[in-house]
Amino acid sequence: xxxxxxxxxxxxxxxxxxxxxxxxxxxxxxxxxxxxxxxxxxxxxxxxxxxxxxxxxxxxxxxxxxxxxxxxxxxxxxxxxxxxxxxxxxxxxxxxxxxxxxxxxxxxxxxxxxx
Amino acid sequence: xxxxxxxxxxxxxxxxxxxxxxxxxxxxxxxxxxxxxxxxxxxxxxxxxxxxxxxxxxxxxxxxxxxxxxxxxxxxxxxxxxxxxxxxxxxxxxxxxxxxxxxxxxxxxxxxxx
Numbered sequence: 001x002x003x004x005x006x007x008x009x010x011x012x013x014x015x016x017x018x019x020x021x022x023x024x025x026x027x028x029x030x031x032x033x034x035x036x037x038x039x040x041x042x043x044x045x046x047x048x049x050x051x052x053x054x055x056x057x058x059x060x061x062x063x064x065x066x067x068x069x070x071x072x073x074x075x076x077x078x079x080x081x082x083x084x085x086x087x088x089x090x091x092x093x094x095x096x097x098x099x100x101x102x103x104x105x106x107x108x109x110x111x112x113x114x115x
Numbered sequence: 116x117x118x119x120x121x122x123x124x125x126x127x128x129x130x131x132x133x134x135x136x137x138x139x140x141x142x143x144x145x146x147x148x149x150x151x152x153x154x155x156x157x158x159x160x161x162x163x164x165x166x167x168x169x170x171x172x173x174x175x176x177x178x179x180x181x182x183x184x185x186x187x188x189x190x191x192x193x194x195x196x197x198x199x200x201x202x203x204x205x206x207x208x209x210x211x212x213x214x215x216x217x218x219x220x221x222x223x224x225x226x227x228x229x
Contacts, residue, residue: 033217035219040124040221040222041221042119042121042205042219042221042222043159043205043217043219044219045216045217045218048216058216090158090159092159103161103164104149104161104217106151106158106159106160107158108157108158109157
């Protein structure tokens with residue numbers, strides 16, 4: 001299993017541009033989520049999904065859209081990038097380990113700079 | 116509402132010394148508690164978690180944490196740290212049934228010096 005993968009690793013945008021951060025997992029997990037990490041603030045939940053076709057807002061959803069057309073993919077869209085969206089973005093999925101224990105797996109992160 | 120407070124933003128310590136990273140939470144319902152580690156330029160890795168049962172939880176890399184319900188704390192400890200433990204550590208909480216909504220603390224940067 002590749003686990004949780006994210007692309008791109010780095011991205012620079014100009015204010016007003018749109019883009020999509022990709023996230024995929026090959027563990028057949030139903031639950032996926034997006035966080036942003038900012039200095040001194042830990043990780044904050046943007047959006048999450050409990051299964052294909054079902055999404056919900058997290059703590060800081062404004063300026064972001066998500067969709068979940070398949071179990072594997074959970075893309076995050078920035079509709080009109082703003083400097084306040086400069087951050088590191090982490091995708092995560094939740095499922096059971098080989099020991100039948102629930103755990104959350106994080107992707108390697110996407111570093112976004114909005115000028 | 117749930118919240119997590121990590122009391123120290125930075126903890127410097129010498130190699131082979133013991134360390135404690137403090138975490139307090141607030142919640143009116145039963146909680147699940149987690150500690151994650153983030154090495155430089157990497158994603159988060161689960162160190163340990165408390166779901167139920169024994170209040171002393173052992174994790175990877177020699178770390179352990181103790182759930183104290185009366186003090187609403189979940190402090191992380193290691194008896195002897197290594198240079199390789201230098202990283203940022205995050206405490207997180209969620210309530211039973213709300214596993215998707217992990218609430219993270221602001222993080223504690225552990226700096227181990229030779």
